[in-house]
Amino acid sequence: MFPTRQAARRLALQSSRRWSHSVAPSPRLNPVTEKDLAYFSSILQPSSILSTLSPSKLPASELDPYNTDWIGRYKGTSTTVLRPRTTQEVSEIVKYCNEKRIGVVPQGGNTGLVGGSVPTGSGEVVVNLGNMSNVRHFDAVSGILVADAGCVLQSLTDYIAPQNHIMPVDLGAKGSCQIGGNVATNAGGLRLMRYGSLHGTVLGLEVVLPDGTILDLLSTLRKDNTGYDLKQLFIGAEGTLGIITGVSILTPPAPQASNNVILALPSFECVLPLFKTAKRQLSEIMSAFEYIDRTAYDLAVKHGQGRALNDEDVEGAACFVLIETSGGKREHDEEKLNELLETLMTADKPIINTGVMSQTPAQFASMWALREGVTEAVSKEGKAYKYDISVPLSSFKDVVDVTRERLREKGLLGPKAVKHVIGYGHVGDGNLHLNVVADAYTPEIEAALEPFVYELVAKYKGSISAEHGVGVMKTHALHYSKSNTAIEMMKRIKQVFDPNGIMNPGKVLP
Amino acid sequence: MFPTRQAARRLALQSSRRWSHSVAPSPRLNPVTEKDLAYFSSILQPSSILSTLSPSKLPASELDPYNTDWIGRYKGTSTTVLRPRTTQEVSEIVKYCNEKRIGVVPQGGNTGLVGGSVPTGSGEVVVNLGNMSNVRHFDAVSGILVADAGCVLQSLTDYIAPQNHIMPVDLGAKGSCQIGGNVATNAGGLRLMRYGSLHGTVLGLEVVLPDGTILDLLSTLRKDNTGYDLKQLFIGAEGTLGIITGVSILTPPAPQASNNVILALPSFECVLPLFKTAKRQLSEIMSAFEYIDRTAYDLAVKHGQGRALNDEDVEGAACFVLIETSGGKREHDEEKLNELLETLMTADKPIINTGVMSQTPAQFASMWALREGVTEAVSKEGKAYKYDISVPLSSFKDVVDVTRERLREKGLLGPKAVKHVIGYGHVGDGNLHLNVVADAYTPEIEAALEPFVYELVAKYKGSISAEHGVGVMKTHALHYSKSNTAIEMMKRIKQVFDPNGIMNPGKVLP
């Protein structure tokens, strides 16, 4: 169901060469010196400091994991990584850096996909939260969890599982990413449709501001209307407004049962009525509604990613939908799913050709494998240009068709150029993965796609980054999704929190 | 289920005299003059202007509804009310007021309970959104609704009902309050437990900033990680950062069935295990979990607010819980509720004494009537000091007991002073209504309660205003729920958006 770390790294590497603007080091910031290191040594335990400077003199390779991002595209040259153990230590580090005008890069699990978690070359100090990994409190009655920002997502999942709760966020990187990083990137993931975004489930944050002040907003209240909801600013700010050191989050009760079904549809036009009908009949138990177009499905099957339907069932199918339910009682959920299938099959104008419901955990997993395997299949088929965008549900197919047409016009469609243009993604969240699968990366294809795709997204008032954020990778494209007024207001807010621009320089804002 | 407007007004009036600090008019602002009115006449239709100034010369009484707040406690003296019809008009009004340093009070349905929606006496112009009441777009597939801020909540509910969707927010004032006002106050209400807060369900906003700039954040995307989520700042800002003119909101599919049950508990200690068990067994279908202590229940019964249980069932009950479910299929929900009741009755140490499940819509309504009737009963019993607070679930009873003890110590408990101290509220949201029912309002009782209750709330790291906001009523008490650092950051953000302080002066920030 989830790609492994290796697979994800490889896939991402393949698509990484498309991004080529460079980041100018900020002139106002100073690099870390030996004198600074001496100061850090006076406030931190020796094991909390990694540096190539004297007296530590570690080989640069030891800092590589902190300087290099997950996709291997961005590589910083920081000399010093600090791994504080307490909020107080974070505060003292940041206060000092602010006084000395040293850039600070907050780093969680370093699994971000837009180069936000590594230094840009201004001699920043990396503040890695990995040593702050204690659960502070869990209330099994309310489901409210308070944890250090450095807790790994998987470890929190494991911590609350015996109490029958689950984290409201789940994603492929859960074995490495931290809850602080999830909040800083406003991570979406597999449960967003059901449990909503972190803007709704995060109840409170503890943040060290760029001047070292500790801002305690670590509320455990579901309701609190006393002034501006400041914590919201840090959710998705990608570490540019402060370092998150603690998180309070509402965790839902674990569902008692999960089911899924794969449906073959006669045309794209059936997706939306299907979504509507499923929402009505499955209501609160529908936890995923995933779209796969025919080409994506065929690629997944071709490359051995599962084969959920028989040949005759697939015949005439324009696209596929995977629906998952997570409810309080298996029999009830199955009954609802069966009733849904009946409604669909017996409609005057049938909405589906056929459907298969998983009967065993193995089948459940293999249906997900098909959907999740599209990524793997794409990488086996060729070199992929990948776009993670939000557009209105009704335009999913248009976006794919128009992009394909564009490439055809430019004479770039064919076995030696672009082989496939496919679309798949989370219909429930309006999140489309647009993949252009080519024989090789070429400047022509890149020029045909960008800024074309961004402009297309902008035309639909969509988002150029549905989940992954801006980081250093998309600052130049921010204006396709945000107005000048909005960007100007963001800059002013940045100025309020971080007048010296020390916090994650070069990220998010152009 | 919902108190009528009249009832609510009466109840609120009775408790209004407790608040007595005064608001100093802001020295930097200018009152509206005839010259200003002439300008407004040049940009607005005549019917959009109400003024006591020449040449309009309306009697002041015609402006009373706009100058007086719902609870009748706060009364402004504004000479001019503007009722623009378009975002552009709002923009021109605000731009002008900013240049001329005229205060602006954004006003929706004027149902706010903390005096936020009426002028404080700085000669502000009231900008009432009532004329901006068009639905701009509804997508029945995604459930995303885009509407003018001035749409009345009930009218939006009615608009989407035929499409089988409901608004994620619902409250007693729905016949008058506007969606813009709901967003500006981050209204909670009856559906918060199920659908989460507006911070999660509001997808986008259109806002006129205090300098007249139109900030278009009217996204219809569920996922968009491109920079700071600015719209969040306006949710709950009570009109102090700008005027909301458009709202994009995710509406859930209407549940197919609703059930409820009233349970009598042997002790308060059973509430939390009950909540935990109910959350596990009812999972996604539980939509309300309301707590009523014994005194509150007895008052409701005494004053004829319903009588859900037999005398023998009530005997020995320390408190009561009302559980509501809203699910996709009635039989399934009933089965789950029945199984829950069985678990509870057959537990080694029984968690409930008894329980009654509604069998008909009339019974369903009458069970809610009992819970909702507590407010009415309290007002019939005496004069009520009412606190709408958030505290940890486990301390609901403590807060009530400690407050009662405090009054006893002060010699204020008895038939001629404080008759009852009761607690009831939304366990699911951690929202407790603490009511002190007295024979009459007296300075002694008030002095015994304030700041005592606020300090008590602060001790539990709770919220002094769970839902209703700060307005002008609680600015002086904000520090009980927010640190100085947080208040300082709020002030800086206010400064960024509204350097001249024209937007809703005297509200929210101390």
Ligand SMILES: Cc1cc2nc3c(=O)[nH]c(=O)nc-3n(C[C@H](O)[C@H](O)[C@H](O)COP(=O)(O)OP(=O)(O)OC[C@H]3O[C@@H](n4cnc5c(N)ncnc54)[C@H](O)[C@@H]3O)c2cc1C
């Ligand atoms: C295999 C894989 C699958 C993924 N799947 C998804 C997915 O489904 N949905 C999705 O949304 N994303 C996904 N991602 C990307 C996602 O952004 C990250 O995995 C995760 O949320 C980042 O957490 P992290 O701790 O690794 O943060 P990092 O990568 O360390 O940092 C990410 C950003 O947050 C900042 N940051 C980190 N910690 C803090 C802190 N404590 N305080 C302030 N700022 C901080 C950094 O400066 C950086 O800008 C995936 C990534 C991988 C590798």
Ligand SMILES: Cc1cc2nc3c(=O)[nH]c(=O)nc-3n(C[C@H](O)[C@H](O)[C@H](O)COP(=O)(O)OP(=O)(O)OC[C@H]3O[C@@H](n4cnc5c(N)ncnc54)[C@H](O)[C@@H]3O)c2cc1C
């Ligand atoms: C009977 C009754 C029941 C209630 N029940 C609940 C409840 O269950 N939960 C709950 O949370 N609240 C409840 N409330 C209070 C709640 O705050 C309001 O009912 C509602 O949310 C306010 O909407 P409104 O349009 O009347 O706003 P108003 O009262 O007009 O304004 C409220 C505040 O918002 C600002 N404002 C209004 N419109 C805009 C706009 N377009 N742009 C910017 N600022 C604006 C005003 O300046 C003011 O500060 C109740 C009130 C009543 C009378």
